Amino acid sequence: MAILPQRFAPDQCQAVAREVLAARRGQPGALLPILHDIQDRLGAVPPDLLPMIAEELCLSRAEVHGVVSFYHDFRASPPGRHVLKLCQAEACQSMGVKTLTAELEQRLGVSLGETLEDGSLSFEAVYCLGNCACAPSAMLNGELHGRVDAEELMALLAEQETLA
Helix, strand or coil: CCCCCCCHHHHHHHHHHHHHHHHHHHCCHHHHHHHHHHHHHHHHHHHHHHHHHHHHHCCCCCHHHHHHHHCCCCCCCCCCCEEEEEEHHHHHHCCCCCHHHHHHHHCCCCCCCCCCCCCCEEEEEEECCCHHHHHEEEECCCEECCCHHHHHHHHHHCCCCCCC
C-alpha cells in the first residue's frame, strides 16, 4: 500500500493535539470531537497521538484505538488530494460493484484502501452512501454519483485532473 508522508512533523502534530485537548478539556464525551478536530487540522489522526489523547481523557490506549479503528472516516495518514469512495454494501454488490472495483483497481493502478504514490488519489471502500436505488454508487470529493460505471468514474477523475 502506498503511504503518503505525513504533512506535519511529529512535534507539530503534538502541538495541534495539545491545543485541541486544551480546548475540549472537561467536555463530557469529548473523544469523538477531539478526534474530528485533530483530523480536520492535520488531515489524519496520527497513531503516535493516541497515547496523549488517552492519557488526557483517562482512557486506555486500546479504547482510543478502538474508536479510531471502528469509524472508517478516521485515517492514520492524510488522504490523497482527491478521494474516490466506492460503496461496497449489498445493494451495490447486487449491481456489480465487485466487478467495477476490480476494473477500477486495474485502471487506476491502486487497490481499494490505498493512495496513489504521487498523492493524487485515495481509493476507499464505504459501506452505504444512502443511494441504494441508484446502485452502484460512488462519492468523489464529497459529491455523490449514482449508477456509475468505470468509464463514468474515469471521466470524473479526469475532470478533477487526478490522472494528469
